[in-house]
Amino acid sequence: MTVKKKAAQPNDMPDWSEYRGVLVVVEQRDGVAKSVSWQLLGIGRKLAEKLEVETIALVMGHGVGHLAEEAIQRGADKVYICDDPVLSVYRTRPYSRVCLQLIRDIKPEIVLMGATYTGRDLAGAIATHLPTGLTADTTQLDVEPHPSRLLLASRPAFSEKMVATILCKQYRPQMATARAGVFEALPRDPSRKGEIIPITCEMKEEEIAARVLDFIQDEKRVNLEDADVIVAGGRGLGGPGPFRLLKELADALGGVVGASRAAVDAGWIGHEHQVGQTGHTVRPKLYIAVGISGAVQHLVGMQNADVIVAINKDPDAPIFKVAHFGVVGDLFQIVPALTEEVKKRRGLPFLKTENNDPVAAR
Ligand SMILES: Cc1cc2nc3c(=O)[nH]c(=O)nc-3n(C[C@H](O)[C@H](O)[C@H](O)COP(=O)(O)OP(=O)(O)OC[C@H]3O[C@@H](n4cnc5c(N)ncnc54)[C@H](O)[C@@H]3O)c2cc1C
Helix, strand or coil, rough: CCCCCCCCCCHHHHCCCCCCCHHHHHHHCCCCEEEHHHHHHHHHHHHHHHHHHEEEEEEEECHHHHHHHHHHHHCEEEEEEEEEEHCCCHHHHHHHHHHHHHHHHCCCEEECCCCCCHHHHHHHHHHHCCCCEEEEEEEEEEEEECCCCCCCEEECCCCCCCCEEECCCCCCCEEEEECCCCCCCCCCCCCCCCCCECCCCCCCCHHHHCCCCCCCCCCCCCCCCCCCCEEECEEEEEECCCCHHHHHHHHHCEEEEEHHHHHHCCCCCHHHHECCCCCCCCCEEEEEEEECCCCCHHHHHHHCCCCCCEECCCCCCCCCHHCCEEECCHHHHHHHHHHHHHHHHHCCCCHHHHHHHHHHHH
């Protein structure tokens, strides 16, 4: 790519003044947006305000008009929407073609995507095509004010032992994927106004080599990032069996089961359930930590939950420092009692079976 040099810029940076705006790519599946997309609009808006530019969203898919409306309610000033049958399921080529076309047309200075499987794939494809710099899996995002306007994209590095802040001085746009659950989404504001601009997908089905024949649901997969309720267990459970008690409570609350690394390392539950620095970062409405001490590496993954409930027999456990509600006691008594109460209030049947019998679970 050619770089235009005008007057000398701070740090000898090229003149990027034609690149303005923060673009957030909204990820959806079957018309349902990933929560990370709204979290990125939240942080994207903060960055845009600091830079005094617009927050722009890109919605791609088929039958996704409602997401353009929601993007405005969640903080976008302007939404580009590409609604086309070719985009009904994610494939790298058509999705990256739409993104590339828009980025070349509107020249945003920052592009943000979720660090999901799809987001990582799409961001990599775009960054190498433009070409520009991409920082993957960021956990902090900030900008230097004018005139440098640099994106400060920070991410854990060296087995999560340090945080590296990465700059992209020589190329635009500055791109980053960000972890789900780290940033705060703005509440939906139906009174917000914005512009919705339809764009077309230049690719035809015949030009795309990849075909999606079927989706096979991975039975083991848990969607911790999008869960409203997480009931997480740690070493205090003492073995894999008691996770059944947690599952029962999670089911009653319409949530999923999480775990500490100690429980995962012990082989009691799969890594896909792990919450924390080397696991998932989550931001549910309710996080129930059962038999988890609250090591800092666990806290960084869940401390942004709206409500944290801790159940631990040690009153000095650090988890109580972040918990909104705490119960000091034996989880084998408290969890089944809690499940029973939740089921009673929700009108669900509570049968004392092997599944919720603490004695059998032990
Ligand atoms: C580089 C690095 C990355 C890491 N990444 C992560 C990560 O992503 N996620 C993570 O979780 N950890 C991570 N860790 C590990 C972390 O430091 C802790 O070792 C771990 O979180 C401890 O898990 P725990 O709370 O389940 O176990 P413990 O610290 O052993 O705590 C168990 C708790 O259960 C309580 N308990 C015991 N019996 C009962 C009972 N019957 N009823 C009620 N309470 C009971 C105890 O009082 C205790 O507080 C990482 C560590 C390092 C060095």
